[in-house]
Amino acid sequence: MRRILRGTPGKIVQRYASSISRSLRNTTPTAYKILRNAVARVEQIGSLGYKLHLNERERAANEVIMDLKTAEIQRGLLDPAKFSPGHHIFTMLTKIKESPLFNILKSMPKGGVLHAHDTALCSTEFLIELTYRKNLWICITDEGCKAIGFRFSVEEPTMKAMEGCTWEPMESFRERRGEENVRQYLMQRFSMYPFSNFRSNNQAWIHFMGIFILLDGLLLYAPVWGDYYYNALKEFHEDGVQYLELRSLLPQLYCLNGEKLKISDTVAxxxxxxxxxxxxxxxxxxxxxxxxxxxxxxxxIVDDYVKTCVALNKKFPDFLVGFDLVGQEELGRPLIDFVEQLLKMPEHINFYFHAGETNWFGSSIDENLFDAILMGTKRIGHGYAITKHPFAMNLCKYLDIAIEVCPVSNQVLQLGQDYRSHPAALLIAENVPIVISSDDPSFWRATPLSHDFYFAFLGIGPWSADLRFLKSLAINSIKYSAMQDKEKPAAFKKWQNKWDVWVEEVAKLNNK
Known part of the structure; x- marks a missing residue:
């Protein structure tokens, strides 16, 4: 057995793989330990971030981060109730804010968010601020107690958010119900929180889509739309995000007199x-x-989508750069229904398809993954079911297609409850390209990206995942972005400058 000491871990395992089952029981404890370490090392070598080298200051920062991570894991081992990734985010939001690890990750330059939807970006607090804007009306039912929609108008709006609702000036509604009561009510209506006990994925989606519908009249007012997006950039920037790719339905905005603007005005x-x-x-x-x-x-209709996308890309070639189809996959049509139309899209406009955001297996829903890959998608949104399709998963690895993993979204929309069982764990172990994104952080009262990074680092990744893992995720967010190759060096430089400053600040904590 002395020969087992020679060679790399991979060669050691390969050399003895055929005889392990026959000889393992006859080996010595020392030889067994060597072989076991080699097997464990081979597995680590293939995981996300393992091959990344840290400099001296990064290693010092890593010690601080891993001490904090280990402390949270140890507390969770002693008392599972204290381990945040094992619970629903809504029950842990306050506790997570107190976590030293979370606060370090919050300050970390995380690169970009590559999966987010335009009307679910800003904090609930900012949404409530918008309701103080002049000329806002609220459409109410249930004897003036339930909000159905909003609209900016000088006079009472003529359109109804739904049959049976009555328009009332927002100032009047606030006076009648009481300012604090209205604030608490809107806090509830503008997010999924605290509804963590939906019985099904469909129930969660019904509530989820209801928030989008409620917010339309508030956000689609042209002056608000611009302010909302600017504030979203501000909040993301404050959360360590330097780049944002957002998906948009590109709705028509409206003016105070009711005039509707063109879709191209929305993009502009x-x-x-x-x-x-x-x-x-x-x-x-x-x-x-x-x-x-x-x-x-x-x-x-998808034919019209393609024509619209081509026209807008022609007008905004450096800004509108891709195409996707969104909505609940279980209730929407599968990609295969639209292949003829989608293949008309010019090749310079990339696809970034949502696919596999489901728990189903062997259905037309999870098989959206096949069509997304075969139509040349550059990334896959969610890809929650991809580990059930090893060939598709390997194709993503071979073709360098990144999976946009959105941990908090997957939990809130009832795909899984415990982050430790998230399928992205296998993607991490196999080093399938991934990026971490937040999807609709406004609706879960989460930070723009830090909560998703926290759960990915502490719950989805292995115990051994360290600063190399975090750095790899940040790098991936630029590498797999829709930026042109000529744009990426400058982007990496901006990120690296902030990264080096952050590393130095964390490393200094090692001496305290």
Missing amino acids: LYKSEVKRFVSENPDFIGSKLIYAPLRGVEPK
Whole structure:
């Protein structure tokens, strides 16, 4: 057995793989330990971030981070009730804010968010601030107690959010119900919190989509739309995010007199707000747009989607750069229904398809993964079911297609409860390309990205996942972004500058 000491861990395992089952019981404890260490090492070598090298200051920062991570894990081993990734985020939001590990991750430059939806970005507090804007009306039912919709107008709006609701000036509604009562009510209506006990994925989605519908009249007012997006960039930036790719239905905005603007005006407003924000925050990399209309339509409508996307890309070639279809996969149509239409999309407009956001196996729903890959998607949104399809998973690895993992979203929308059982654990172990994103953080009262990083680091990744893991995720968010290759060096430089400062600040904690 002395020969087992020679060679790399991989060669050691390969050399003895055929005889392990026959000889293992006859080996010595020393030889067994050597072989076991080699097997464990081979598995680690293939995981996300393992091959990344840290410099001296990063190693010092890593000691601080791993001490904090180990402390949280040890507390969880002694008392599982104290381990946040084992519970629903809504029961742990207050506790997580007190976590030293979470606060270090919050300050960390995390690169970019590559999966987020435009009307679910800003904090609940900012949404409530918007309801104090002049000329806002609220449509109410249930004897004036239930909000159905909002609308900005000088006079009482003529359109109804739904049959049977009555318009009332927001100031009057607030006076009648009491300011604090209205604030608490809107806090509840503008998020999924604290509804953690939905009995099904469908129930969660019904409530989820209801928030989008409620917010439309508030956010689609053109002056608010620009302010909302600017504030979203501000909140993401404060959370350690330097780049944002957002998916948008590209709704028509409206003016105070009721006039509706063109879809191209919506894109132009986005672009102008990004330009303004970058000019005021030069360390911010920028933002790009993915046109993402709803998937629950007839194929002929997707033909129109494609034409719209081509026209908008022609007008905004450096900003509107991709296409997706969104909505609940179980109730929407599968991608295979739209292949004929989608293949008409010019190749320079990339696909970034939602696919496999489901617990089903062997259905047309999870098989969206096949069609997304075969149509050349550059990334896959969620991909929650991809570990059930090892060939598709290996194709993603071979073709360098990143999976946009959104841990908190998957939990709130009832795909899984314990982050330790999230399927992305296998993607991490196999080093399938992934990025961590937040999807709709506004609706879970989460930070723009830090909560998702926290759960990925502490719950989904292995105990041994360290600063190399975190750094790899940040790098991936730029590597797999929709930025052109010529744009990425400058983006990496902006991120690296902030990364080095953060590493130094964390490393100094090692001496305290």
